[in-house]
Amino acid sequence: MxxxxxxxxxxxxxxxxxxxxxxxxxxxxAASDSMKIIEPEGKLKQCxxxxxxxxxxxxxxxxxxNPxxxxxxxxxxxxDLSVQGNGERWARMEASKRRVAYSMHHLGLPIIPRTQDAETGLIFDFLQPMPGAPVITGHDFGIITLNMEEADDAIRESNRQKFREPHRSLVGHFRHELAHYYWWVWFEKGTIDIELLNSFREVFGDERQDYGTALNNYYNGGPPSGWQGTHISEYSTAHPWEDWAETWAHYLHMTDALETADTFGLSAGRQHVPVTRFPKESVSLPAPFANVDPGAFMDILYHWAMLTPAINEMSLSLGQRDLYPFVLTPPIVRKLHFIHCAMERVSGKMTEKKPVFNLWSVLRRKAA
Ligand SMILES: [Zn+2]
Ligand SMILES: [Zn+2]
Ligand SMILES: [Zn+2]
Known part of the structure; x- marks a missing residue:
């Protein structure tokens, strides 16, 4: 931001x-992407x-x-604003949602409400769980449900530990559920062709395996040992859809944090960049991205590798825990690259196929 x-x-x-x-x-x-003064008789009014x-x-x-x-x-x-505390909880939810809406707009993937697109528009339901009527945060056919309790810091922290999700956050929930929504729009509602679906399956696995069974297995057995080598989080091992959603959320963490770093002039010394961690094969993708120029993605990755040690040390300096408790391995980087490419393709930002070139030369140039 x-x-x-x-x-x-x-x-x-x-x-x-x-x-x-x-x-x-x-x-x-949002129209001018700027903060404006609200004049009494001006052209703009508050929502x-x-x-x-x-x-x-x-x-x-x-x-x-529309007001x-x-x-x-x-x-x-x-x-339900008659429930005590729900006003504050809702405000936290909306603040997180606006951040994510901002990011999606900037990525060229604006979120369309169902009122404007009856087929593939999005709807949010903010629900308060009741005794005997739990609310599960999730996405279903263009409807994202948020459990209001997650906006309660104590409850979210408890869930964060219980589910071993170091980055559990409201913004993270919105990013994760939006990933499911876009998967539905692109792959099920057919915005994207079969070639890309095949590519998805090669990178993330076959999503046709039974989702309910997969989730049950995950909750009963936990992640497979060694999951850190291939997955960004424990939960992403549950099913290819969850891997997509977790990796997508992670990509948005990266791009949003990098925008913040860039616009505030933050940078870390390049001596900390582990340029040798990602060999060329780690980002190469199957068709339709086989010949995509990975330069833009490598730029993101490079800056990220530069920034994350600094933000961790900054956080520890302030007496907090690591802000970024993740390790990116080649298989994870490859998934991030797939998401980067899919977003670029759908948003129309992807330029025509360019000849393959040597990634190492890019890395060396960056590191020089
Ligand atoms: Zn002022
Ligand atoms: Zn509003
Ligand atoms: Zn999910």
Whole structure:
């Protein structure tokens, strides 16, 4: 996430509703990708979920028939606000959702609400579990359900330890479930051709294995030993769909954090870059990406390898745990590359096939 600037020249952040220097009420305008001042008779007004519930700082055109912003239009069910604490929990959920919506927009994959696309649009349901009626966070045919309890820090921390998920977070939930949603849109609703599906199966495994059985096996037996060599998380070993979702979420962690680092001018010494960790074979993919120029992806990987030791040490310096407790191995890197390529292809950012070139020369050039 990048920092923004108020017209008064003060720095503003994505979540701000007021400039602390000039006192103006501000909000995020997705159309111009900037923070704008809300003028009394201006062209922009705050989203109704902001004015009514204090959970949104995005703006909508003042003459818009829909009082909700692009992110809030995705909601079908909002939480029961008569439950004590749900207002704060919902605000945390929405803040995370907006971050992820921002990322997807910037990746060229804007999230379309079901109200605009009855076939493949997305819906969010924020549900409060009740005795005898549990809520399972998940995706199903374009509907993402969020269990409101996850926005409770104590409950989420308890789940984080119970499920051995070092990175369990609200933003992570949105990224993970969106991955399932895009898989559904691309592979089941048929945006993507069979060649890519075959490629997916070669990289992540065959998703036609029974999902329910696979999950049961995972919860009963845990991950296979040595999973760290091939999977980004324990849970990603449960089924190829979960591997896709976990790896996709990880790719978004990387690209969002790199945007933050780039725009805040953070960088770490290149002497820490383990350039030899990823041999050429680690990123080569089957068709349709067999001849894709991996330069852009290697750039991401290179900067990531440069940044992560620094952010871990920064976090430890501040008395916190490692911010990035992961090790990227060649098989994981290859999956990340697949996701990078699939996103580029669908968003139309992928340039035409280029001749294969020697990755090592790129790495050496970077390291020089
Ligand atoms: Zn200002
Ligand atoms: Zn909103
Ligand atoms: Zn999942």
């Amino acid at each position: 990048k920092p923004f600037t108020c017209p008064c020249s003060n720095i503003l952040f994505f979540e701000n509703t007021q400039c602390l220097k000039c006192g103006s009420n501000v909000g995020y305008d 109704a979920n902001g004015t009514q519930h204090g959970v949104c700082n995005w703006l909508v055109p003042a003459d818009s028939a 909700l912003c692009d992110a809030c239009q995705l909601n079908r069910t909002i939480p």
